[in-house]
Amino acid sequence: MSAFISEFDLHTRAAADAPTIAIKDSIDIAGYATTAACRALVDQPVAATHAQVVQGLLDAGWRINGKTNMHELAFGMTGINGFTGTPKNPQDAARIPGGSSSGSASVVGLRLADAALGTDTGGSVRGPAACCGVAGFKPTFGRVSRDGITPKETTLDCVGPFAREMRVLIDVMTAIDPTFDTRTARANASKSTVGIVEVQADAGIPNAIESAVYRADFVSRKVELDAMTDAFAAGLAVINAETWRAFGHLVDTGKLGADLVARLRAASNTTSTDLEAAERVKRTFTAAVERALEDLDVLVLPTLPAFPITLEAARAGTSVIAMSSLIRPFNLSGHPALSIPVPVAGSALKAGLQIVGRKGADEKVCSVAAHLEAALAA
Template structure:
């Protein structure tokens, strides 16, 4: 299945050898409809103008080659889409590519483009990046413009890049975020302090992350995040309510996929008391992470607690909600978070190592990721 919904060539000002990038179909590209890979939006009118991030990429000389496939309405973790097709997982075609930015991760992993943009509301950049064995960054909430990005109102969603190497991730950030400082993102990180949250994950993934940290030779210590599980549950409540507000009007269209229809119908019943409780947890978890980051420069933990399941298992009802247990909390808190692939001993698939930083310090997250990338390459 193709990672692309539509091939484009927005290259009027790009050099012949310009780097290529693809854009998730929840982000406006002028003269093309933004359908969010949904039959219910297939007849949407063309976008009148580029999303701000798209215009900035063009201004920086990037060649935009296509709009990428995705989990319908950006409301799912598997990446399975029976209307537009399910993108291939480059690591293992039998496994789910992850969602919701499935096509963006797939296109990068299959080397169809140098980079791609996705959106991350509950892990929708980091989950498919980890599934597909590529790098994905969720910037600090509010740092990268969401003008021209669906849904229009959100307290969770962020636009972020995918790439196969950190140098390209940094190049994309320099294009889409005028405040991003390339020198800080490419600096040496010797002496930085790492906090390792004690979280539940499969042994092979825990070992892969621990080995990568050991190779990095960065000083580390284990910490507890008391509100991590509560933040996961709270993040589910908030995304349900906000997605219902954005797309609930499509429920009666008769054109939604059955999984999205079921999720939206359930989201319609999110009680106000649950949202109030979620906001209390948002404050507590945010404060907790901020306190840990007073005595550490970054957090490192697994991106996902286990490897991606097969498409067949997902179709036969295996739950995937726990896939986001370690990533969704940082949407709630708004901290920058990046996943980088790390090898698993004796396995062909790679695990995701997640790096979380202080709000507004996306550059340090990138610098640590680049350091880990380099140490892994030198030990390969």
Template sequence: MNEFISEFTLGDADGPSIALKDTIDIAGYPTTAASRALLGAPPAPRHAEVVDRLLAQGWRVVGKTNMHELAFGMTGINDYTGTPENPQDETRIPGGSSSGSAAAVGLHLSSAALGTDTGGSVRGPAACCGVIGMKPTFGRVSRRGVAPARSTLDCVGPFAREMLTLIDVMAAITPGFDERVANTMPSSVRIGVVSADATREISDAVTNAPSLAGFASQGIELLNLRAAFDAGLTVINAETWAAFGHLLETGKLGADLVARLRTASKTTAADLAVAESVRTRFTDEVDHALQSVDAIVLPTLPALPITLEAARNGTSVIAMSSLIRPFNLSGHPALSLPLPIAGSPLRAGLQIVGRKGVDELVCAIAACFEACFEDSFAQWTETA
């Protein structure tokens, strides 16, 4: 099936199942990043550190998941390995780059999955596929044994269908993660609602979410959000070109990757200097906003995912990452939670962003939102 690059069983046969994106090393298996150009890669000599941690905690690894080639795309479409099915609507894109991980969880092929998030590549597919996805604080989860080897943006993060499972994964892969805090309902929470450009239905659902959960809220303006989106793309381009640019000469990359890498190759030192200046400014702005609130919320994606047909016909998807990529640049923990929206059977994504290093509080707040969403969705479907 297209959700997996390969299927196998590794670890405790009775443990909860988890699938791993094909940028994460598993000893004895090649890490190909779903690319024909890396088909001849040698088997990894050892597990990535996150895999060792999962196995030590009794998890059962069930396979390596499919993805957007070289983790460099937002649609999840891959004409070489196949495109994973979107569990919410098979006619729509599953999102990228961790498409197979999100789909495997949404289709109940595994209890959880790991992906990687450089510019929204966990949170975007999670929102597309109607599951939970988290980007931890940058640097809190080890990237040893994860491709590319060097990144100032990328994070290993989990997917799950419910917060209890996601918290279990975070506890397994994150040194010092306090599971008790993550599973404890906060006594009082103040939420900042970020003004963001999104469809009316999604914006309304995000604005109304704090009151549904019984949280106090206030409006928040992030004036550097757009600049951080652009700066994040500059950094992604430079770092992806450094990691994978040499594969252009193989002639084995998909057409979309060839075009994207050629654009990335034009990134200059001056471009990067501007991007790093924006990184500092935006990080300070988010830190300042989080001094007056416990978390900020905004849409994960500005609209529901487009159809596969539209994507193949050239409809631009660059705006998909407009609200998620900025938090890779700043390094804050960010989680996407399925968000019911009026008039649609599909769920969008509520993005919850917290202070650096307090991933546990982000999880606890997300669990509160999850409970209220389930209650309101059940009432809505009963009266529909």
């Protein structure tokens, strides 16, 4: 099944009925090669030790049931992979599953695992979560260990969980982050104050966000965030530079997909001037988010500005870069951000509702998400 790179049963203290979790193929599992779903890395030596997050899950009694497929080298938003196959979108098999943590979102949505781990550099957990109709969380930058993660050097990437229910996602966070306060994450969030960020999105999706906030009975108000567009572009510049630095040497191997080669070559043109400008935007946008959160507990906005396009359209060359316009900025700023599925009037597909919190307030983001989840289920 293309959602998995490989399936197995890895456990230490796990009981027979222990919850299962799948691990993105950019995260080390001892005894298995970390290939990032790329032909150029299939001959990598097997990992000698588990990534710290994997060891935390095993110590907490989770059963790991496989490594998940992904967009090649974690450098793409569609999840389409000509080498390892393309994971199925559980909401609509004709649509892209999203990337780069495509397999992780897919296995959770298809109920092949209770949860999964992915990585999020420019929306690569939240985007697939929204495409596939599950919950996905990008913690505060630097809060969850990246020991044993490919690529090793990054200023944006975060390990984060997928789950169908917030209670399970919170269980995963408890296992992978020793500082995570489970009691706070499960606390009653009904009195939280919410800022609804005004953004451009397809008809129906912003209304779905406002309707969810109304159903949750939160105190809310509209909010404008300055420099969102600039932050999107700046985040892209940083990702391009860092991905070229990590994987540019693979371009001439003849073992990369043609689309990836083209993106990497374009990424190589990122200049030091581009990165200096990105750093200025980062400061401006981070300050704007923090100002907005001074008297609000969280901000909410769509995860994606539109429903995922079809596989056919993606393969025909339809650009998907705008998919990350509302998620990538929060990689640049480093704030915790979580996507939960939300119904949209007149559509069989669910969209993603994104919740952004103060740096370090990951537990508050989770508690707000759990309250919204309960309100939507009522």
